[in-house]
Amino acid sequence: RAAAMAGWARAVRGLLLDVSGVLYDGGADGGVPIAGSAEAVRRIKASGLKLRFCTNETQATRENFVRKLRAMGFDISVAEVTAPAPAACRILRERGLRPHLLVHDDLVPEFAEIDKTNPNCVVLGDAAENFTYANLNEAFRVLIGMEKPVLLSLGRGRYYKETDGLKLDVGAYMKALEYACDVQAEVVGKPAKRFFESALVEMGVPPEQAIMIGDDIVNDVGGAQRCGMRALQVRTGKYRPSDENHPDVKPDAYVNNLAEAVDIILQQL
Amino acid sequence: RAAAMAGWARAVRGLLLDVSGVLYDGGADGGVPIAGSAEAVRRIKASGLKLRFCTNETQATRENFVRKLRAMGFDISVAEVTAPAPAACRILRERGLRPHLLVHDDLVPEFAEIDKTNPNCVVLGDAAENFTYANLNEAFRVLIGMEKPVLLSLGRGRYYKETDGLKLDVGAYMKALEYACDVQAEVVGKPAKRFFESALVEMGVPPEQAIMIGDDIVNDVGGAQRCGMRALQVRTGKYRPSDENHPDVKPDAYVNNLAEAVDIILQQL
Numbered sequence: 001r002a003a004a005m006a007g008w009a010r011a012v013r014g015l016l017l018d019v020s021g022v023l024y025d026g027g028a029d030g031g032v033p034i035a036g037s038a039e040a041v042r043r044i045k046a047s048g049l050k051l052r053f054c055t056n057e058t059q060a061t062r063e064n065f066v067r068k069l070r071a072m073g074f075d076i077s078v079a080e081v082t083a084p085a086p087a088a089c090r091i092l093r094e095r096g097l098r099p100h101l102l103v104h105d106d107l108v109p110e111f112a113e114i115d116k117t118n119p120n121c122v123v124l125g126d127a128a129e130n131f132t133y134a135n136l137n138e139a140f141r142v143l144i145g146m147e148k149p150v151l152l153s154l155g156r157g158r159y160y161k162e163t164d165g166l167k168l169d170v171g172a173y174m175k176a177l178e179y180a181c182d183v184q185a186e187v188v189g190k191p192a193k194r195f196f197e198s199a200l201v202e203m204g205v206p207p208e209q210a211i212m213i214g215d216d217i218v219n220d221v222g223g224a225q226r227c228g229m230r231a232l233q234v235r236t237g238k239y240r241p242s243d244e245n246h247p248d249v250k251p252d253a254y255v256n257n258l259a260e261a262v263d264i265i266l267q268q269l
Numbered sequence: 270r271a272a273a274m275a276g277w278a279r280a281v282r283g284l285l286l287d288v289s290g291v292l293y294d295g296g297a298d299g300g301v302p303i304a305g306s307a308e309a310v311r312r313i314k315a316s317g318l319k320l321r322f323c324t325n326e327t328q329a330t331r332e333n334f335v336r337k338l339r340a341m342g343f344d345i346s347v348a349e350v351t352a353p354a355p356a357a358c359r360i361l362r363e364r365g366l367r368p369h370l371l372v373h374d375d376l377v378p379e380f381a382e383i384d385k386t387n388p389n390c391v392v393l394g395d396a397a398e399n400f401t402y403a404n405l406n407e408a409f410r411v412l413i414g415m416e417k418p419v420l421l422s423l424g425r426g427r428y429y430k431e432t433d434g435l436k437l438d439v440g441a442y443m444k445a446l447e448y449a450c451d452v453q454a455e456v457v458g459k460p461a462k463r464f465f466e467s468a469l470v471e472m473g474v475p476p477e478q479a480i481m482i483g484d485d486i487v488n489d490v491g492g493a494q495r496c497g498m499r500a501l502q503v504r505t506g507k508y509r510p511s512d513e514n515h516p517d518v519k520p521d522a523y524v525n526n527l528a529e530a531v532d533i534i535l536q537q538l
Binding site for chain 1: 397398399400401402405406409410413427428434435436437438440441442444445446447448449450451
């Protein structure tokens with residue numbers, strides 16, 4: 001692995017880290033850290049490399065998300081997190097859009113400053129228990145009632161794993177509304193190019209000097225590579241052995257976990 | 270209109286009628302008959318033309334569906350109805366499939382004779398209030414747990430109108446599961462060719478001597494035409510003026526309602 005990365009890892013100046021499945025494994029109980037990952041984050045910060053956490057998390061505000069991670073022992077602050085909800089708020093403001101929200105209750109405060117009267121778009125997040133028949137029909141009616149429906153989807157994941165089993169992710173509900181309304185959703189979050197680019201700008205590092213580390217072959221690895229970054233897939237979180245035969249996406253390297261990735265990268269500097 | 274149909278309507282020997290939006294308009298209150306349609310059904314039967322009701326209804330057993338229509342004054346029997354659930358049961362038996370059902374409670378009795386232990390496929394209908402977050406996740410887990418997921422969808426409608434507003438139809442949920450499991454559903458019901466063909470066989474009339482009459486430009490008109498039938502669109506039910514500019518489908522003629530269609534067809538005989 002070190003050999004495979006030798007050519008390009010020397011130029012690295014910044015790392016983008018996915019969070020769920022890389023730093024910790026989520027679950028109804030709040031989740032548990034992945035062995036060695038808290039120490040790996042400290043080593044990145046001590047190395048002088050720039051660091052940014054790039055997540056599609058939409059079940060909590062960044063404040064609560066960061067609080068949970070700090071309680072697990074991670075050195076992380078709100079200012080270091082790139083997440084879909086704040087990115088969506090920027091888009092809503094730029095385009096004068098007033099959202100009807102179908103999101104998790106705990107995400108609603110991220111939209112506190114946004115005008116939500118007389119909606120002219122729908123913002124869809126991983127609403128979990130809020131994905132009721134009534135709420136989906138309501139979001140659908142808002143969309144189909146528009147002359148030109150606008151649907152912003154916070155990520156496009158298919159599903160994720162929690163301690164009590166697999167759950168449909170926001171992407172499945174996005175597809176339901178896309179089909180019913182004959183509209184194409186605009187994805188805010190990974191793998192959207194604009195989302196990675198905003199994380200790079202915030203970090204102050206060009207794509208060719210940045211590495212994305214994630215567990216999702218499509219949304220982390222494929223998305224980052226399309227922006228000109230290198231990307232590593234960890235064998236933790238939602239990683240499955242079949243990912244290594246993905247028809248379209250091939251990571252620049254595989255690593256067993258974040259700790260191993262940081263070992264290899266720091267050796268190259 | 271009569272002129273437009275003159276060439277081919279003389280050869281007609283059988284009619285396929287859609288039900289919701291052609292015979293009656295549905296709703297939480299049970300629905301109301303469309304003016305002149307009960308008399309039109311009687312006139313078809315008196316004419317000697319073969320007749321079959323071809324519906325994607327999956328919110329009730331055929332028995333209860335027919336009972337409701339008879340109470341509205343329609344001359345209709347269970348043996349005259351082609352519907353997705355019995356067609357699905359034939360497919361399940363032929364292929365040794367044991368379904369996990371995500372359907373309306375009132376449809377479950379149609380599957381009474383089918384082995385549902387240790388499921389090796391999912392059957393999706395318009396489950397309405399049964400489309401809960403928990404039930405969708407459960408159907409998803411059954412599918413994703415299969416080596417080669419099999420999803421049968423009873424129709425693929427986008428949405429329909431009830432007295433209290435628009436509702437997402439089974440097709441939206443089909444798309445959600447298709448995306449999450451990376452699988453293509455097999456549609457049982459209109460517009461599937463096999464479904465129309467079974468109705469024609471039951472009626473004993475070849476496609477070139479049959480006319481489909483429906484309110485759905487894609488599922489009724491487009492589907493029937495792909496089987497070699499002529500198809501009329503009524504301007505009742507879910508008909509919208511924009512249907513007349515549909516990019517792919519053009520009915521053989523438009524009629525204001527079923528009564529007018531029957532007037533014109535019987536004049537040609």
